Amino acid sequence: LGKHIVVQGGTFYNDAVLRSFEMIAGCDAVRPDIAGIMGAFGAALIARERYVDCEGTTMLSIDDINALEYRTTMTKCKGCTNCLMHCPTEAIRVRGRKATILPDRCIDCGSCIRICPHKAIKSVGDSLDILKQYQYCVALPEPALYGQFQHLDSVDIVLNGLLKIGFHKVYEVAKAAEMISDFERQSISGGPSKVTPQISSSCPTVLRLIRMRFPKLMGHVACTILPMELAAILARREAAEETGLPPEAIGVFAIVPCSSKVTAARVSEGLSRPVLDGAFAIRDIYLRLLNP
Numbered sequence: 001l002g003k004h005i006v007v008q009g010g011t012f013y014n015d016a017v018l019r020s021f022e023m024i025a026g027c028d029a030v031r032p033d034i035a036g037i038m039g040a041f042g043a044a045l046i047a048r049e050r051y052v053d054c055e056g057t058t059m060l061s062i063d064d065i066n067a068l069e070y071r072t073t074m075t076k077c078k079g080c081t082n083c084l085m086h087c088p089t090e091a092i093r094v095r096g097r098k099a100t101i102l103p104d105r106c107i108d109c110g111s112c113i114r115i116c117p118h119k120a121i122k123s124v125g126d127s128l129d130i131l132k133q134y135q136y137c138v139a140l141p142e143p144a145l146y147g148q149f150q151h152l153d154s155v156d157i158v159l160n161g162l163l164k165i166g167f168h169k170v171y172e173v174a175k176a177a178e179m180i181s182d183f184e185r186q187s188i189s190g191g192p193s194k195v196t197p198q199i200s201s202s203c204p205t206v207l208r209l210i211r212m213r214f215p216k217l218m219g220h221v222a223c224t225i226l227p228m229e230l231a232a233i234l235a236r237r238e239a240a241e242e243t244g245l246p247p248e249a250i251g252v253f254a255i256v257p258c259s260s261k262v263t264a265a266r267v268s269e270g271l272s273r274p275v276l277d278g279a280f281a282i283r284d285i286y287l288r289l290l291n292p
């Protein structure tokens with residue numbers, strides 16, 4: 001390495017990562033304020049160099065972007081078996097040069113979505129049109145939503161944005177997560193003796209993986225529901241008290257970062273019936289917040 005080291009990439013916004021790199025490399029490194037978008041600048045410069053007059057752009061319009069929906073489709077599948085080799089539960093088969101997902105073995109980990117070079121597998125989320133079915137709608141944003149915005153001065157900007165795109169109330173999932181953490185902490189320290197170590201039940205994928213591949217660990221899983229489920233119960237109760245509306249007239253929707261939680265919103269892991277009325281992918285909500 002030379003004497004002047006410049007790092008790029010959003011990962012280096014983490015001070016610990018930057019310091020670790022400097023310790024390993026044995027030198028000081030410069031982290032520009034635009035480290036997270038330097039790749040985008042490079043792509044823009046290349047695009048400008050290769051631009052040809054009179055050729056139309058392939059970029060989608062903002063209306064087309066807002067109309068995008070998550071779908072699971074194999075029409076683009078080339079039968080390359082990349083997804084099959086990376087599936088941790090062997091839930092994928094290739095038949096007739098097309099990949100097929102076995103629902104009873106899928107844990108919604110998203111590995112196949114990330115690894116597919118043809119973008120043939122996509123998570124299915126709800127459309128925002130579902131909000132029209134309810135008199136009062138509550139959004140349950142997860143903390144990952146705020147992380148989509150660089151240099152965010154206050155999360156209130158995002159929370160107010162949710163009210164502008166069709167929601168009437170916002171209840172943060174982080175509140176419910178804190179309640180569950182306190183309950184688990186107290187039950188372990190002050191309650192009857194429990195099997196240790198305890199495994200958090202906050203991730204649907206982990207729960208399905210344990211149930212399918214490591215059933216002997218089920219006794220180590222904390223006996224709590226998902227944070228977004230507790231948030232849904234509390235949010236619906238609050239909304240009913242504030243508005244006087246019956247619970248069935250109130251729609252409660254999670255804003256989630258992964259496909260496993262989309263599935264968990266429809267099929268609860270620990271409850272007899274779902275307490276959520278739907279789930280939206282963070283990507284969809286992020287795009288709407290940019291253009292309310």
